[in-house]
Amino acid sequence: MSVKKKLWNIFGPIITAGLLVFIAFFAANQFVSVNKATEKRAAVSLSSNVYKGSVIKSAALKDGYVPFFGSSELSRMDPFHPASMAQKYHRNYRPFLLGNPGTQSLSHLMQMQGMKSQIKNKKVVFIISPQWFTKQGQVPQAYNFYNSPIGTIKWIKSATNSSMTRYTAKRILAMNVSGNSGAIHQSLENLADGKKVTAMQKMQLNMSESGLTAEDKLFSAFVSGKNEAKISRDQAKLPKQYDFNKLTNTANHLAAQQSNDNPFGISNSFFKKRLAKGHKLEKLEGSQTEINYLQSPEYADFELILAQFAKWHVDPIFVITPVNQKWVQYTGLSDEMYQKSDQKIKYQLSSQGFNHVVDLSADGGKKYFMEDTIHLGWNGWLAMNQKVAPFLEQKQAQPKYQIQSRFISNQWQQAE
Amino acid sequence: MINIQPYESPEYFVLILGLLLPIIIGLFYGKRLVNYETLFSLVFLVLTFGGDKWQQGVALIGYVLFELLVIFSYSKYRSKQNQTSVFVVAVLLAIAPLVVVKLTPLFSTNSSIIGFLGISYLTFKTVQMVMEMRDGAIKEFEPVLFVRFLLFFPTISSGPIDRFRRFKKDYQTAPDREKYLCMIDKAVKYLFLGFLYKFILGYFFGKILLPIVSHAALAHKMAFFHTGLSWPLVEYMYTYSMYLFFDFAGYSLFAIAISYLMGIESPMNFNQPFKSHNVKDFWNRWHMSLSFWFRDYVFMRFTFFLMKHKLIKNKLRISQVAYLANFLIMGFWHGVTWYYVLYGAFHAVAIIINDYWLRFKKTHNVPHNRWTEGLAIFTTFNVVCFSFLIFSGFLNTLWFK
Numbered sequence A: 001m002s003v004k005k006k007l008w009n010i011f012g013p014i015i016t017a018g019l020l021v022f023i024a025f026f027a028a029n030q031f032v033s034v035n036k037a038t039e040k041r042a043a044v045s046l047s048s049n050v051y052k053g054s055v056i057k058s059a060a061l062k063d064g065y066v067p068f069f070g071s072s073e074l075s076r077m078d079p080f081h082p083a084s085m086a087q088k089y090h091r092n093y094r095p096f097l098l099g100n101p102g103t104q105s106l107s108h109l110m111q112m113q114g115m116k117s118q119i120k121n122k123k124v125v126f127i128i129s130p131q132w133f134t135k136q137g138q139v140p141q142a143y144n145f146y147n148s149p150i151g152t153i154k155w156i157k158s159a160t161n162s163s164m165t166r167y168t169a170k171r172i173l174a175m176n177v178s179g180n181s182g183a184i185h186q187s188l189e190n191l192a193d194g195k196k197v198t199a200m201q202k203m204q205l206n207m208s209e210s211g212l213t214a215e216d217k218l219f220s221a222f223v224s225g226k227n228e229a230k231i232s233r234d235q236a237k238l239p240k241q242y243d244f245n246k247l248t249n250t251a252n253h254l255a256a257q258q259s260n261d262n263p264f265g266i267s268n269s270f271f272k273k274r275l276a277k278g279h280k281l282e283k284l285e286g287s288q289t290e291i292n293y294l295q296s297p298e299y300a301d302f303e304l305i306l307a308q309f310a311k312w313h314v315d316p317i318f319v320i321t322p323v324n325q326k327w328v329q330y331t332g333l334s335d336e337m338y339q340k341s342d343q344k345i346k347y348q349l350s351s352q353g354f355n356h357v358v359d360l361s362a363d364g365g366k367k368y369f370m371e372d373t374i375h376l377g378w379n380g381w382l383a384m385n386q387k388v389a390p391f392l393e394q395k396q397a398q399p400k401y402q403i404q405s406r407f408i409s410n411q412w413q414q415a416e
Numbered sequence B: 001m002i003n004i005q006p007y008e009s010p011e012y013f014v015l016i017l018g019l020l021l022p023i024i025i026g027l028f029y030g031k032r033l034v035n036y037e038t039l040f041s042l043v044f045l046v047l048t049f050g051g052d053k054w055q056q057g058v059a060l061i062g063y064v065l066f067e068l069l070v071i072f073s074y075s076k077y078r079s080k081q082n083q084t085s086v087f088v089v090a091v092l093l094a095i096a097p098l099v100v101v102k103l104t105p106l107f108s109t110n111s112s113i114i115g116f117l118g119i120s121y122l123t124f125k126t127v128q129m130v131m132e133m134r135d136g137a138i139k140e141f142e143p144v145l146f147v148r149f150l151l152f153f154p155t156i157s158s159g160p161i162d163r164f165r166r167f168k169k170d171y172q173t174a175p176d177r178e179k180y181l182c183m184i185d186k187a188v189k190y191l192f193l194g195f196l197y198k199f200i201l202g203y204f205f206g207k208i209l210l211p212i213v214s215h216a217a218l219a220h221k222m223a224f225f226h227t228g229l230s231w232p233l234v235e236y237m238y239t240y241s242m243y244l245f246f247d248f249a250g251y252s253l254f255a256i257a258i259s260y261l262m263g264i265e266s267p268m269n270f271n272q273p274f275k276s277h278n279v280k281d282f283w284n285r286w287h288m289s290l291s292f293w294f295r296d297y298v299f300m301r302f303t304f305f306l307m308k309h310k311l312i313k314n315k316l317r318i319s320q321v322a323y324l325a326n327f328l329i330m331g332f333w334h335g336v337t338w339y340y341v342l343y344g345a346f347h348a349v350a351i352i353i354n355d356y357w358l359r360f361k362k363t364h365n366v367p368h369n370r371w372t373e374g375l376a377i378f379t380t381f382n383v384v385c386f387s388f389l390i391f392s393g394f395l396n397t398l399w400f401k
Helices: A003-031 A036-045 A048-052 A055-062 A082-088 A105-119 A140-146 A149-158 A163-174 A182-192 A199-218 A226-235 A244-258 A268-275 A280-284 A298-311 A325-331 A335-350 A378-393 A410-414 B010-028 B034-049 B051-078 B084-107 B119-135 B143-150 B164-172 B177-219 B231-261 B279-283 B288-308 B315-334 B338-363 B370-392 B394-400
Strands: A065-069 A094-098 A123-128 A315-320 A357-359
Touching: A003 A199, A003 B177, A036 A055, A036 A094, A036 A226, A048 A105, A048 A140, A048 A149, A055 A065, A055 A094, A055 A105, A055 A199, A065 A105, A082 A094, A082 A226, A082 A378, A094 A105, A105 A140, A105 A149, A105 A163, A105 A298, A123 A298, A123 A378, A149 A182, A149 A199, A163 A182, A163 A298, A182 A199, A244 A378, A268 A280, A298 A335, A298 A410, A315 A335, A315 A378, A335 A357, A357 A378, B010 B034, B010 B177, B010 B231, B034 B051, B051 B084, B051 B119, B051 B143, B084 B119, B119 B143, B119 B164, B119 B288, B143 B164, B177 B231, B177 B394, B231 B370, B231 B394, B279 B338, B279 B370, B288 B315, B315 B338, B338 B370, B338 B394, B370 B394
Parallel strands: A065 A094, A065 A123, A123 A315, A315 A357
Antiparallel strands: none
């Protein structure tokens, strides 16, 4: 065999493979566009790829989808879930669900950079759980799991030196994404120090951004349709015409069936899967007396979201969620503390001009309000929907925000 | 200043293969570009031990100077005399830095300031020099070659552990074209196999599955009369074993591939270890460069020592004691914690039992067919996975944290 032939035998397959990958990415970049069916599936899929990506979100927002930011509650899908209600009653919006257990302000801040031009001047729904506001705040592992490289790159590229920028960069670095090397890490370090992103770093960032975008497009068609099917099954159980009393009846009826085997009014399946096993329940009794949501880095992270909304002229409605009252009594979580943290969040909102707040924090004792220990369901979803739907359907006055940097200070994070 | 950890990111591979190109072209034309190689090695050493890891870099320089002094002194001495006590002192001096680094965690929460990534592997190489000088297999002290051998960067952080005489032979010549093409062919294969092992399978088992099963196993802390023995723990055992193999075997393949591209045939580290028929077979297939090192420099020497001084008469006892010493030392080398030491002891016991069984098989008529072979592989696999559960330290977390 000649040397040339041998070399080809060795490197031929690599070169061919490399070419094929290049062609696939190039083709994806040129020819793949997100269709309506994909948007519909993605909107309720809660897939982490959709969350981290940019292509589907941006396309959907152009087509009238409204971002619903949140965390674990979004996955509590019953007939009264916002996605189901919007579909049944032909609202002029459709929720695009963004959030999973573990996603909090910081991960939302990065992922929404991926729909920057589409979210500007738009209305959004933002569900806040006081459970985010722990002593640690955003858990790094969860952050890393939902970390959006595209969003982070876009954020870095548009960042200008300010106390907010420096603080954000420091927070992301503290999550220790991608080890301590790479252009993202180095440019974040520059931004944290108040320095500029170098031309070299910018070039590297642009390169990886175009790679990531091609990847995002290439995989955009592979979104699970499981939740979409569930929503369309669920909405069939709703009354034909929107009638709040009828809806409440249906909710009470369904909830009574589905939460009859435990003393907390928790959905039977959740209770069986998560609490009834072994000595789990016994151990949780009185276990939450020490929990405190008043002091948390999350308050500052949340401020970063507010500042971003203000900068982009986004008009958000905030929903603050309650805890199942029977569960509160069982675990010993302090009601007073919960209400204080609710007040603190609301103060931060109102003093900067964010006036649309649906405060459900004290409603955890209402009948069939909570699907499980800390998540809305049945009447809870209905209550939220009653405030959110009109907000989204009717024209709202242009909001005026006064962002105050004191809300990222350590003093505010630790304030009682 | 930037810092890049070996074989961790795509950037590292692009950088290393790019900078290797002149060396590869040189070797293709039968020339070893020694000066370029020196510069290239320096760059990578600085990248690995520079930046925020600069303290490790300083420790490395100090370590190399110290070991040079030890070996230089011993070779001077050995050219005239050959006393056992001096040899023992030389070995003790050579392992002293490693011992300090390994013992530091017992007394302090900080790691030792004289430690750096790969100190164990460098120590294996130095001890080997001292031992072979004692044997007279290495006669002269060649400081430049020794430093090159010690700091051969593809294998610096975690092996495979090469032998000086083998390395020297490869290093002093360039392979002919036929042979080098073969080496490149293998290197490419190993690189891609390594990608599959480390970045796909190792990632899947270690980063995706392991956190889930570990969480589940910790949730069953109180299971089975507070022992924590539960099905998730069994899942943890297998998942961790898979992770350990694919991560380390993947890494080793990278190190070997890069060595091959540089015209050095670093020894293989793994040979389908989960296909082993018994524990002895396993140690001929798992982390081979380490187990062979232990075989040659601990087990064999200890056996000779026992025989020469007639400390134990019974041949069977001798090998049993030598196994125990061998694996206990290996356990301590992994780290001075109960689970590493127990891991060593467990393998010593396993291999002793295995020895009994092999003897029994020789004298008795034990059936042999593919079913018994299957049973042997199955048993060995499970014994090994159980030892990895000990090794993982997870039981420590489960029981004592």
